[in-house]
Amino acid sequence: MITSKQLLLGATGWALIAALMGCGGATRVKLYVFDGGTLHVPDPARFQLKKEDVGATDLSVTCFLVVHPKGTLMWDACAVPDGEWTPTGSPVKHHLTLPDSQQRDITITTPLGSQLAAAGFSPKDITYLALSHYHYDHTANANPFAAATWLVRGNEHDAMLREPAPDVTRPLTYRDLRTSKAVIIGTDDYDVFGDGAVVIKAGVGHTPGHQMLYVKLAQTGGVVLCGDLYHYQAEHTLDRVPTFEFNADQTRASRKALDTFLQQTGAQLWIQHDLEASAKLKKSPAYYE
Ligand SMILES: [Zn+2]
Secondary structure (H helix, E strand, O other), X not given: OOOHHHHHHHHHHHHHHHHHXXXXXXXXXXXXXXXXXXXXOOOHHHHOOOHHHOOOOOEEXXXXXXXXXXXXXXXXXXXXXHHHOOOOOOOEEEEEEOOOOOEEEEEEOOOHHHHHHHOOOXXXXXXXXXXXXXXXXXXXXXXXXXXXXXXXXXXXXXXXHOOOOOOOOOHHHHHHHHHOOEEEEOOXXXXXXOOOOEEEEEOOOOOOOOEEEEEEEOXXXXXXXXXXOOOOHHHHHOOOOOOOOOOHHHHHHHHHHHHHHHHHHOOEEEOOOEXXXXXXXXXXXXXXX
């Protein structure tokens, strides 16, 4: 006969074993960081900053892969389409002319597809694609992920697909998403896998439907990938908003809401374009968990 005390001990024992095996409670989530190169910014004036306000004027380009037991999520798609340049093994300086005639120079070393493959994945393994926003330096390799389900806010979706497209975009880099299965996000928070471990959060203002990603990692703790809510740390410390926001007041409100969230959760803020901070992150095939 099994007594209630034995049952209790049994349950405790199983919980202990599960914890030791790392499968109790916290979901095992991995976060891979991909290096999308260095975006050259000779003068940060378009961010309402002076050279002396920032450590480095150049910006990093990063995109990310989240691997969850229930699926995978690609977050952002970097700045240069893999098909537009030839890797040499050394850094390659790539010049871009945007449809609105703005010029950009980006130094890149490894194609996104190669970095994804090094982590053991190909685009067909990706369940969800989410872009922080529609600017060219986040959409470049979106087309290869068109078979994934696109997680996007309604106003961002509509702005991306209307003609003429908004400034600072390259619509050809995401044109295949027109036929993707899409989930139109209508709430501030969207819990991707239903367990609170991977949550897309509204961060509107930079673009109409700009969003951020919160990832809860068992060892690293919570991380917020903030898209372009910030580009430089100095935007936070000096309270500066870029000159080219869709709605600067919305950006300020989104920053305030994020500050509160970071305080409540103790999550780290990862500024995706922060050159010095991104240089310190371990890159795929290494990962955070
Ligand atoms: Zn950007």
